[in-house]
Amino acid sequence: xxxxxxxxxxxxxxxxxxxxxxxxxxxxxxxxxxxxxxxxxxxxxxxxxxxxxxxxxxxxxxxxxxxxxxxxxxxxxxxxxxxxxxxxxxxxxxxxxxxxxxxxxxxxxxxxxxxxxxxxxxxxxxxxxxxxxxxxxxxxxxxxxxxxxxxxxxxxxxxxxxxxxxxxxxxxxxxxxxxxxxx
Amino acid sequence: xxxxxxxxxxxxxxxxxxxxxxxxxxxxxxxxxxxxxxxxxxxxxxxxxxxxxxxxxxxxxxxxxxxxxxxxxxxxxxxxxxxxxxxxxxxxxxxxxxxxxxxxxxxxxxxxxxxxxxxxxxxxxxxxxxxxxxxxxxxxxxxxxxxxxxxxxxxxxxxxxxxxxxxxxxxxxxxxxxxxxxxxxxxxxxxxxxxxxxxxxxxxxxxxxxxxxxxxxxxxxxxxxxxxxx
Numbered sequence: 001x002x003x004x005x006x007x008x009x010x011x012x013x014x015x016x017x018x019x020x021x022x023x024x025x026x027x028x029x030x031x032x033x034x035x036x037x038x039x040x041x042x043x044x045x046x047x048x049x050x051x052x053x054x055x056x057x058x059x060x061x062x063x064x065x066x067x068x069x070x071x072x073x074x075x076x077x078x079x080x081x082x083x084x085x086x087x088x089x090x091x092x093x094x095x096x097x098x099x100x101x102x103x104x105x106x107x108x109x110x111x112x113x114x115x116x117x118x119x120x121x122x123x124x125x126x127x128x129x130x131x132x133x134x135x136x137x138x139x140x141x142x143x144x145x146x147x148x149x150x151x152x153x154x155x156x157x158x159x160x161x162x163x164x165x166x167x168x169x170x171x172x173x174x175x176x177x178x179x180x181x182x183x
Numbered sequence: 184x185x186x187x188x189x190x191x192x193x194x195x196x197x198x199x200x201x202x203x204x205x206x207x208x209x210x211x212x213x214x215x216x217x218x219x220x221x222x223x224x225x226x227x228x229x230x231x232x233x234x235x236x237x238x239x240x241x242x243x244x245x246x247x248x249x250x251x252x253x254x255x256x257x258x259x260x261x262x263x264x265x266x267x268x269x270x271x272x273x274x275x276x277x278x279x280x281x282x283x284x285x286x287x288x289x290x291x292x293x294x295x296x297x298x299x300x301x302x303x304x305x306x307x308x309x310x311x312x313x314x315x316x317x318x319x320x321x322x323x324x325x326x327x328x329x330x331x332x333x334x335x336x337x338x339x340x341x342x343x344x345x346x347x348x349x350x351x352x353x354x355x356x357x358x359x360x361x362x363x364x365x366x367x368x369x370x371x372x373x374x375x376x377x378x379x380x381x382x383x384x385x386x387x388x389x390x391x392x393x394x395x396x397x398x399x400x401x402x403x404x405x406x407x408x409x410x411x412x413x
Contacts, residue, residue: 122223141224159392160343163369165185169220170213176223 003067010058018055025068026051028143029075035138036079038127046082050075065152072143072153076135083131125175133168136161184214188221196391203329203388210329312386312407320355321362323400326389331402333364334384334411337377349376353385353402365392367403374408384409 009017029050034043053074061070126137132154139145139153147158154161186192187200204211315332323333335353338360342349348369355362366385368374377383386409387402 119226122226126224126227137224137227141227156343159367160348162185163348166217169185169217169224171220172223173216173220176219 004063007058007061007063007067010055011061021054021067022051025054025071028068029071031142032072032075032135032138033079035127035134035142036076036131037082042082046078047075050078053078066149069145069149069152072139072145073155076153076155079131079135121179122172122176125172128175129168129171133164133171136164137168137172140165184217185221187214188218199327199391202327207329207388315386320353320364320400323364323389326400329388330386331389332384332386333402334382335364337379337381337383338363340376340379342376349374351377351379353383363399365399365401365403366405367401369404374405377408377410382411382413384411 006017006020010021026047030043030047033046033050034040037043037046050071054071057074061067065073126134129137135154136150139150145153147161150161151158184200187197192200204214312332315330316326316328317332318326320333320335323331333353335355336357338352338354340349340351348367350365350367352363353366354360366387368376385402385405386407387405390401390403392399392401
């Protein structure tokens with residue numbers, strides 16, 4: 001079903017349309033929420049709230065952006081509220097892996113498990129970034145949004161998005177520098 | 184710099200950036216860091232996400248469907264809460280708080296409002312402003328040098344507290360507002376924002392913003408501001 005028809009059907013509270021919206025977008029919204037909050041169980045709970053707001057807010061959706069952008073914006077706002085209320089802790093990279101000197105030397109490049117472990121180091125480092133930078137990185141590198149769409153989701157100018165991404169990448173490089181020999 | 188790393192910067196802008204990199208050590212080392220960060224971040228897309236199994240989402244969807252059908256035509260919980268909060272007494276209290284905040288802001292920034300000379304926390308010996316190319320605003324269009332100074336009248340000062348940035352327009356003259364450059368003061372560089380209507384000289388890095396609704400010259404970041412006589 002095309003997006004416009006899907007939204008109009010959902011605005012009429014047709015269960016099949018609501019289900020289709022959830023199936024189409026829950027994974028993408030979950031990515032953003034998980035990276036923002038850092039905890040899978042918490043992300044699941046918040047995701048439910050997000051989609052409750054999506055379904056209840058559909059009546060006021062005016063097609064001024066794509067549905068995905070609108071849903072991301074709700075998810076982003078919900079995470080921001082959550083951060084204000086509860087400040088969920090992020091476990092630092094060193095607490096999980098030890099210092100760079102303590103981590104095992106780089107194993108064989110043919111070891112799939114080891115490659116995944118190295119990639120998880122990067123994921124964990126992203127989780128450590130300040131929330132605004134983390135969200136910018138996720139929206140760009142995981143969800144593949146344009147600067148304009150990212151600006152709409154985050155409620156700021158595209159120039160601000162670019163600035164946040166620059167700072168995020170510089171900070172990511174700095175955090176991962178001690179682990180460079182492993183990556 | 185990310186558009187440059189992803190090779191979708193227009194050729195003229197790439198050339199301009201590369202020319203800048205020839206002369207600017209700090210930007211070159213920043214580009215190296217950004218390239219490393221960019222390469223690492225690109226690996227995120229392929230990573231599986233912890234949690235969020237199919238059964239988790241099916242369970243979630245069932246719960247949502249139950250919640251939505253139970254809610255029916257009942258008014259939104261959030262609308263109810265908002266209506267209870269927005270009493271006349273609460274609105275008055277919030278207004279008083281906002282006015283108090285504004286008053287404190289004015290008192291703590293009276294130096295800036297009175298047009299005091301800007302303070303720059305960048306170490307003087309780290310930047311030699313005499314080496315900055317002095318140009319008029321209209322000459323910036325054809326400039327290829329990274330470090331420039333230009334002067335004009337301040338308009339449209341906009342502060343973004345969250346991002347720690349101050350943006351303003353510098354126009355050639357109040358009668359010729361079409362010839363302008365957009366300037367941005369970015370943290371951690373600490374420069375007091377200029378007052379609208381004043382005439383100043385700015386020193387900073389020359390850029391061009393080629394986004395669709397922009398296409399303008401910029402001095403970004405601004406490294407120093409010197410007030411001038413009107």
